[in-house]
Amino acid sequence: MIVIKVGGSEGIDLRALCMDIAVLIQEGQQLVLVHGGSARTNQVAAQLGHPPQFVTSVSGYTSRRTDRETLRIFEMVYCGEVNKGIVEMLQAVGVNAVGLSGIDGRLLEGKRKETIKIVDGTGRRMVLRDDYTGTVEHVNTALLNLLLANGYLPVITPPAISEAGEAINVDGDRAAAFIAASLKADKLIILSNVPGLLRDFPDEASLITRIDPAHIGEFMEHAQGRMRIKVLGAMEAIEQGVAQVIFADGRIAQPVHAALAGRGTVIGAKPL
Amino acid sequence: MIVIKVGGSEGIDLRALCMDIAVLIQEGQQLVLVHGGSARTNQVAAQLGHPPQFVTSVSGYTSRRTDRETLRIFEMVYCGEVNKGIVEMLQAVGVNAVGLSGIDGRLLEGKRKETIKIVDGTGRRMVLRDDYTGTVEHVNTALLNLLLANGYLPVITPPAISEAGEAINVDGDRAAAFIAASLKADKLIILSNVPGLLRDFPDEASLITRIDPAHIGEFMEHAQGRMRIKVLGAMEAIEQGVAQVIFADGRIAQPVHAALAGRGTVIGAKPL
Known part of the structure; x- marks a missing residue:
């Protein structure tokens, strides 16, 4: 089982990914796809x-301020435009997504943060109370396995749902890590618009090709901006038993096959 | 089995509907919900x-001009905002929607119309070729039954999918009729922001309370605007074996229980 996470940043070739997924499924791979939609949400908002x-x-992580109106727009873009756009692309290449x-089906359950402590531009600390964000704590693997066993490819997107039944914005990379761990996936592939983790962002020649899982924490210093949370997600996946996490390039043809061949930043055991 | 269709018009009380559905499920009813999102799509577009x-x-039916950009917005509203809004409301009252x-899963398959012949405001006929509309011709009942058998309530929205894998805008009322027939449902309840089929629209006192299925065609003359396609959907459902179609008020408390008690326009056998 491979869990693939694809970001919503510009440059990512979703059509190439969908074609690659069609080939992987023909090769007998069991897959789950998780996606984001951040860049489009910014535009539509x-x-x-x-x-x-x-x-x-x-603690230094950047996240979207998610009031109720933002959540509405977030759902329009993530669950409407992006999710159905990807499902349609997969259907067009014969994948029954x-x-x-x-x-849906309480697929990703989490706790809503009652308050968020933030630092503003001047270093001043503030507390937000009307924010709808949280962290995934439980995955409805029964629903995913039901769909997989019946020949469907699950295409999963935030938001998650709180215990009280509220939609909550959760980070897509960490959600994917939690899904991979819950499904006992062998691999988590995180595709973005860079070739992997870069020692000197944005210099793509400074790609870190291998990371020993025991030392992943030390690599956090190289992670910039959004990449920090991807490294956090990778750490969480590895800690929970996923053998291999690969940060790879989502802008190229056959991005998953390339990642499986070792192109990107491979955390964990040697690539296939 | 009851299929409920709820429109997206102003005045419809989705929260009351969701609470009513929670009670119906406790009463042991097997349900499928189909919804629209037309009014919100107009606003967002x-x-x-x-x-x-x-x-x-x-032939006199009004439909949305659906070019590719409209389809994108349509998916944002129907599949994102409205669908996830309803699923969240149902989850909040304990229904695992x-x-x-x-x-998704080629749930509603149909044929895309290659051309649409329309009449403009001056009576002139025109042919549209870049439109993404069609009619549902096949329902993936296996997927619906899989979800129902595992305790999930399916909440279904257009668009449908063409044989070529393109998203196509289909009428929600006719889709609901086709779903009801395919699932061999006993009843189809169509909730909108009027009490049912009115003899003199918009005079709500002119409600037609019963229609003999053999004479439903004669009632088409009373249907105005969007109600015409609802009557067409009702005819199609009855022709395909659904015993009872009820047009009922979606603005009131317990709208489904009210419809089942005979409030509205009942087409077919006597109400329960």
Whole structure:
């Protein structure tokens, strides 16, 4: 079992990914796809007069400020435009995809953070209370296995759902890591618009090709911006028993085959 | 088995519907929910600078002009905002809903119309070729039964999918009729923002309370605008073996229980 996470950043070739997935399925691979939609959400939110805001937690992670109106737009883009766009592309190449958000069937359950402690641009600490964000703590693997056993490819997107039944924005990379661990997947492949983890971002020649899982924490210093949370997700996946996490390039042809051949940053055992 | 269709018009109380569904499920009813999202699509399309257009076919039915950009917005609203909004409301009242578009798992398969013959405001006939609309011709009942058998409530929305794997806009009422017939449902309840079929629209006192299925065609003359296609859907459901179709009020508390008690326009056998 391989869990593939694909970001929503510009440059990512979703059509190439869908064609690659069709080949992998013909080769007998069991797959689950998780996707984001951050860049498009920014555009649509601006168009709808509710421009995106980002906050930085006191521990240094950046996340989207998610009030109820942002959540509505988030669902339009992630669950509507992006999810159905990917499902349609997969169907067009013969993959019987089923798109699901974390709300559907309580697929991704988590705890809503009652408050978020953030640091503003001037270093001042603030507490947000009307934010709908959280972290995935439980995956409905029964629903995923039901679909997989019946020949469907699950295509999963945030938001998740809280115990109280509220939609909550969760990080897609960490959600994918949690899904991979819950499904006891062998591999988690995280595709973005860079070739992997870079020693000197954005110099693509500085690609880190291998990381010993025992030393992954030391590599956090090389992670910039959004890549920090991807490294956190990778650490969480490895800690929970996923043998291999690969950060790989989502802009190229056959991106999953390339990742499986060792192109990218491979964390864990040697590539196939 | 009851298939419930709820429109996306203003005034419809989705929260009351979701609470009613929770009670029906506790009472042991097997349900499938189908929804629209037309009014919100009009608003969002206007906000995004791609205002809605409607066309009238030569046979007199009104439908949304669906170019590729409209389809993108349509999916944002129907599959994102509205579908996930309803699924979240159902989850909050303890119903384990799973939202699906017709693309997911090829749930609603249909034929894309190669051309659409329309009549413009001056009576002139025109042919549209870049439209993505069609009619449902096959329902993946295996997927619906799989979810129902495992305790999930399917919440279904257009678009459907063509044989070539393209998303196509299909009428929600006729899709619901086809789903009801395919699932061999006993009843199809169509909730909108009127009490049922009105003899003199919009006079709500002119409600037609019973229609003999053998004479449903004669009632088409009373149907105005969007109600015409609802009557067409009802005819199709009855022809395909659904025993009872009820047009009922989606603005009231316990709308499904009210419909089952005979409030609305009942087509077919006597109400329970």
